Every structure is written in structure tokens, then in C-alpha cells.
Amino acid sequence: MIKILITGADGQLGNEFRQLAPENRDIEFIFTDIGELDITKEHELNLFLDENPVNYIINCAAYTAVDKAEEEPEKAFLLNARAVEILAGICAERKIRLIHFSTDYVFDGTSARPYKEEDTPHPRTIYGSSKLEGERMIHKANDYVIIRTSWLYSAFSSNFVKTILRLSKEKNQLQVVADQIGSPTWANDLARTVLILIDRYHHHWFEDRYRIYHYSNKGACTWYEFACEIIKITASGIKILPVTTKEYPSKTFRPAYSVLDTTKITNDLGIEIPGWKESLKHCMDVLTP
Secondary structure, three states, X not given: OEEEEEEOOOOHHHHHXXXXXXXXXXXXXXXXXXXXXXXXXXXXXXXXXHHOOOOEEEEOOOOOOHHHHOOOHHHHHHHHHHHHHHHHHHHHHHOOEEEEEEEHHHOOOOOXXXXXXXXXXXXXXXXXXXXXXXXXXXXXXXXXXXXXXXXXXXXXXXXXXXXXXXXXXHOOEEEEEOOOEEOOEEHHHHHHHHHHHHHHHHOOOOOOOEEEEEOOOEOOEEHXXXXXXXXXXXXXXXXXXXXXXXXXXXXXXXXXXXXEOOHHXXXXXOOOOOEHHHHHHHHHHHHOO
């Protein structure tokens, strides 16, 4: 039986893995969050793995507060980089394959086409820089997969979809940025894809030990278009107004274009990635049954 440790299990991705666990009886999942396991403490992590040996670690733990990271960079780098370095070293020693998630924010948003895995990163924020440093630290592992994703949302934790749903009940109109383009990602789709990836490894589809992928739902949109689609599904009466990045107050730089090219993961795994509108509808069915 495959044994997988999920760190950061109380977040969006971690909770989606919890939801999928009953469908995957051939996998033994161990779910931990900061209360059960602090991955910034090497000794604690080693003790935990002595008692709970695993084949894979899926690291869902991350510092994701983009604006707040500018005020407390040490906290962002501790969880997004130093903790990854600790995980990578321990995984190398114990021959555990490490699966780690990164972000579209490692890019500066100036591309004229979707970003490929081999494109040179150029983060413009503390958050993006801390995630890129985590990517560099993971190279200390013998076996690893980095999956960059974008605009993640789910029925869990805080995210754009849940924020729009909440505000639609509190306000008559809402201003949303209409000049930033990206690809929404339903965390459930991403979690399912990771389990397919693990199955492929288990059945020896791949020989190489180091991989980096981009994953998001198919298609691209602005935040304004994303919000309009959410409201369309709910049939709410709130009016969504488009604004520019300059008009919308934000402490932190946001990429103008951060669409990820998902061709590589589609071809390697032999999967079809759902479109963002289709997946949004599925998530909304969970949020607003």
C-alpha cells in the first residue's frame, strides 16, 4: 500500500485530499497541520517519520498571504523556503518522493504567451521570491515534483470565489480588477491530478526523479470575468464593475499576465484538464447546493 503524508492538511489543497481519500482505498493518507506537525522543525519531522514511515510527502503547507508577506518576509521565507529545505533533506535521507506546490507569482507577468516550465522566473513580490527560493531548496531532495499553479480556489479556507460569494450578500455592487489575466484552478482538480501522478510513478511510467509541471484549469480570464461567472451561476443581483489595477488599491504588485502553459503535464500524464468555467460550476455546486 502507498503511504502518503499530507502537510498543511487544513488548507485548500489539504482538505481536497481529505475529500478524495475514501475514493483511494489503495492509499494510506496521514493528514497533518501545524498542530500535529511543524515542518519548520527538523527534529520534530524526523521523529514523526520514525513513527510514521511514508513513500510520499505532499507538501500543502505554505505562506500564501501575498500582501502580508511584504510586512513579514521572514515568516514567508520560513514556511515557503526553509521548511522546504528541511523536507527535501529528510526526503533525500529516507528515499521519500516529495511533491511540492509553487505559484504563478514566480513570474513577473510580462510574457505575451502562457508561461512554460523552462521560462526564467522573475518574481516581483516577497511571496513570489519565497516560493522561488523553495523551488531552489527542493533540489536537495533525490526525488521530487514541483507543481506551479495559479488562482487556486475551493470550498475550503479563504479564496476569491468564497470572497465574491460573501460580498454578493453584503453589497449591491462590487469593483473587480479587469486588466490582470490568469487561469483559475479548482483545488479538487489539482488534487486529483496529483494522485494520478503518484499512480503513474507507482506503475513506473517515469524513470527520471526530477520533474516540474504547470497546472491550472483550461482557459484564461480576468478577475472581473471570473467574478462575473461566479455571480452568473448564483443568479445574484449584485452588479460587478470592471476597474483597472491602478484604480484598485493594493499594497503589492500583481502580475498582469500569469497564464500557465499546461501542455507538459497533459501529455505526460495522458489527462484532459477541465475548463475553468466547468470546474467553477462543480465547486459552486458544493458551495451552494
